[in-house]
Amino acid sequence: METIVLVGGGLAGAKAAETLRAEGFDGRVVLVAGEPELPYERPPLSKGYLLGSAERESARVHEPGWYEANDVELRTGVAAVGLDVAARRVELATGEEMAYDRLLLATGASARRLPVRGADLDGVRYLRTLADADRLRADLADGGRQLVVVGGGWIGLEVAAAARSRGNAVTVVEPQPTPLHAVLGQRMGEVFARLHRQHGVDLLTGTTVREIRGAGGRVTAVVTDRDVGLPADLVVVGIGAVPHTQLAASAGLEVDNGVVTDHALRASAPGVFAAGDVAASFSLLYGRHLRVEHWANALHGGPAAARSMLGQDVTYDRVPYFFTDQYDLGMEYSGLSGPGDTVVCRGDPEDGGFIAFWTSDGHVTAAMNVDVWDVTAPLQALVRSRQRVPAAALADPDAPLESLVV
Template sequence: MSEAATTEAAAQGELGTVVIGGGLAAAHCIHELREGGYAKPITLISSENEVPYERPPLSKEFLQGSKPALELEPFPGSWYTDADIAMRLGTTAESIDTAAKTVSLSDSSTLGYENLVIATGCRSRLGGRNANMTGWDLPGVYTLRSLEDSKAIKEQLVSGKHLVIIGAGWIGMEVGASARAAGLEVTVLTPDQVPLAVAMGSEFGSHVAQLHVANGVQCHFGTGVTGIAADPGKGLVVQTPTGDIPADLVLLAIGAVPNNELAVAAGLEVGSGVVVDQRLRSSDKSILAIGDIAEAYNTTLGRNMRVEHWDNAIRQGKLAAATILGRDQSYDWLPYFFTDQFDLGMEYVGDRQAEDDVVVRGDMASGEFIIFWLRQGVITAAMNVNIWDVNDHLRSMISKNIPVATLQDTGNDLMAL
């Protein structure tokens, strides 16, 4: 649709699609709508002042200075103008009236909608396992969810400074690797005995721990944090049951909380996220939810799941557009994600559960290996570490029953399995 036509439609009061959120899922939803021939008005509402951007580089390439902010944008700002997208940046959606089909905004305006897409993402968890932890709001204590957050941390990545990271999940470990590359001293504190064990199991988690220790990261596993305090003239002190740890800056990396408040207030069904069906429609069929906040029904796995990863955001954004366009598509793909830390690059695909058996192909000590997870002999997930151009094939192996000895034997051609 031409810019003149969409502008005329908006002027005539035609209702279209309103997207709340400025992340990757929102961007791909909007792009897919216009590329798919959607002719009605589209409005994007984002509390941030930037056009939508990718977030994985915020803890890696952008933080390290190897990728500038403009390269984080999946679509340049000019595309939104050319596609006649109404951009309401720096604006917060404050409430949804499902009966009137309107959204009230922080600038006191109200928007009507035919379809509403909630893509509000997550925010950093501040209390962690110790909800009474003090000092999280002190100067020099950071979280990492936005470009603004990453810019603030980046300014403090000065060689010789001491960064203390509370938490040993993906964000914490990736920032730790980036900070070490910048010459900082890094200490990681976590009550877990092995980093990433909940997400990936102890085998891979132990491998990551050894990698960080080998690169000079001080890892304190099984160590909780009781608070953070200012040390006048010296910086900060992170308080633990076994003693205080001085720090120039602190990163809270203790998980994320879905921004579900709008959905709850609007009366939508909410579980671990906004509950949606296989086409991403919520309990109100004119409202969809996508990305980190969507607890969506996966038709391949036969259950609801909420996934906080880059690939899922892109795919759900496109699926939401397909749903609005009336196409017969559904949420049927397996979760995929990746990480880069020091000289480790990894891709994962599948649906690993804690009780699954672990099969390693290759020598983990060499840094190049593949891990398979099996449930009653059937492959449920796989991960390639520093071995490339195989993840699509690993995806095709999911649900196959392949003998353990066959998987482990590197003399067998992986691509033939």
């Protein structure tokens, strides 16, 4: 009987297991999850669960009985610590060695640590795991806390929104000129800057954290290059994520900002595949390797890897997609913009819903819809088409989005 081992208990690994069974694979499926949790997805951790509007179980990919019902051997709380790609064996932290015919690396990523003095004080938090979310939700639940968020990226801003919504005082420290500057640029970054300031967040841009201070082992203040001490009961660090490539690298697989794969999610050793946050996959659409950390990549990458493991003809080149909910604002983003792109807006970013398009030489590289819904499909079609579209047509609310792709 053939054995497929899936290493990683996140969305990519769980959806790969689901797809293997849905596609008729009747061999052995083993899902190795390093955390002592049923496989879960991450968006609720910084959104509904942290806000208190969703229960813990909402993060689960499947109900508890699904794994047994579908004959998936689920090993929770057990890390994979060794990989021999020549012998096709994976070693678990228990000392067990498991033979495989095909292996999926869906090991995800971990929160990047803040490299300053005092970062190990009690009260310094990260948000990556369900256990992290449990602790932070309890921290913020009663309100009245003084929270400093280090980093104005997606995690930092979602935590800030949840904390403010629960009655906590929030300061965000971001070294770039706006939050989300690297992703959205100056103009669209200002949209989120205004949003948070309107909700009472003290947003400090162009500011760098130098030190975290404490008393009795507990955080009390954050020192920046502009302030000798921002009061803090809690500090949440959101400065990016680092892919878990150690297992792959130790086995001699090609690693470059992730486990390198081809367009079919095949890694550099026979029988080994990678998906989700850890995979740096070759995109035929973009002509280069991409590592995408967002939910949609795990949601679709796990099933694509499963089909590839079953020998199906797979080309994984989806348009990158992510979404956020902050206060009463909802946003979806499709594509991959560049720092020199021009932004064209359909609607007024300062007054209600709008769509922003990023263009390069007339081609739409990315699009973001803010409080405008059911437009993801035509926006992704526009990005994928690589057509030149006049800026006037992009900005015209009377021009149907579907009509822009010929």
